[in-house]
Amino acid sequence: MADAKQIEDKNKQPADELAGSEAPLLEHLIELRKRLIYSAITIVALMAFCFIFASTIYEWLLIPYKRAVPGASLIFTAPQELFFTYLNVALFGAIFLGFPMVAAQIYMFVAPGLYKHERRAFIPYLVATPIFFVAGAALVYFAVLPMALHFFASMQTADIEMLTSVSEYLGLAMLLILAFGICFQLPVVLTLLAQIDLVHVDLLKKGRRYAIVGILIFAAFITPPDPISQIGLAVPMYLLYELSILSVRMVEKRRAAALAAQEAELSGSSTSE
Numbered sequence: 001m002a003d004a005k006q007i008e009d010k011n012k013q014p015a016d017e018l019a020g021s022e023a024p025l026l027e028h029l030i031e032l033r034k035r036l037i038y039s040a041i042t043i044v045a046l047m048a049f050c051f052i053f054a055s056t057i058y059e060w061l062l063i064p065y066k067r068a069v070p071g072a073s074l075i076f077t078a079p080q081e082l083f084f085t086y087l088n089v090a091l092f093g094a095i096f097l098g099f100p101m102v103a104a105q106i107y108m109f110v111a112p113g114l115y116k117h118e119r120r121a122f123i124p125y126l127v128a129t130p131i132f133f134v135a136g137a138a139l140v141y142f143a144v145l146p147m148a149l150h151f152f153a154s155m156q157t158a159d160i161e162m163l164t165s166v167s168e169y170l171g172l173a174m175l176l177i178l179a180f181g182i183c184f185q186l187p188v189v190l191t192l193l194a195q196i197d198l199v200h201v202d203l204l205k206k207g208r209r210y211a212i213v214g215i216l217i218f219a220a221f222i223t224p225p226d227p228i229s230q231i232g233l234a235v236p237m238y239l240l241y242e243l244s245i246l247s248v249r250m251v252e253k254r255r256a257a258a259l260a261a262q263e264a265e266l267s268g269s270s271t272s273e
Contacts, residue, residue, distance in 0.1 A: 031112075039105045057089050058170070075166065088170065103129045125188050127208065129188055135184055136183045139180055139236060144232035179223075200252070201245060204245045211241050215241070219234040220230075
């Protein structure tokens with residue numbers, strides 16, 4: 001009787017881990033609204049903070065331009081352009097600094113529907129998310145953006161001078177930084193999908209050729225029409241795809257080892273009985 005009760009308790013344990021997590025659709029929508037409100041408050045508060053230092057952020061974003069085009073200056077062609085540029089810079093700084101908080105809000109929304117071991121497995125990816133985001137931003141800032149600017153500046157002639165609008169340059173720089181930061185989440189997303197058994201190594205290997213085509217199309221769509229920016233995004237994304245395959249393989253190996261250990265434990269307990 002005691003053994004039967006223990007087996008029954010083990011069968012109930014996964015359900016107990018999720019106890020209280022089942023909620024009607026309305027409660028899920030209320031929870032989603034709360035997380036969105038927290039994220040919006042974070043972005044607005046950080047935007048107000050970053051607006052105080054908008055000129056500093058502007059100077060920081062201007063460094064790649066000054067290095068790529070020595071002696072060149074930016075212009076603005078409308079009285080209000082510089083003010084709205086500072087607003088955009090503040091929003092960019094808020095998104096950049098608030099990205100970890102937004103990722104944490106996503107985790108808090110998803111966590112109640114996960115098992116305990118799944119919640120523990122989710123935490124490393126929560127840490128990896130801002131790291132990959134900063135890595136993508138750094139690639140743009142130190143490599144892709146300067147090379148693209150060199151390419152554009154090299155098209156000047158004696159009669160044609162590049163006079164860049166401050167809003168156009170900063171719009172390009174901020175777009176590339178955020179786009180690369182988001183694209184660098186590819187290994188995190190695919191590995192998380194592997195954790196919940198939605199993605200497998202064989203699927204990623206078979207889809208490699210389609211992934212290459214999709215990456216090239218996406219890079220051509222999101223970057224300026226120059227080969228440097230497009231290659232600068234496409235090559236790292238493909239390398240991240242290959243990294244994702246390795247990460248998914250590790251997840252599957254850990255899952256297989258855990259299942260083998262569980263089966264060995266069950267077989268050992270049945271033998272002792």
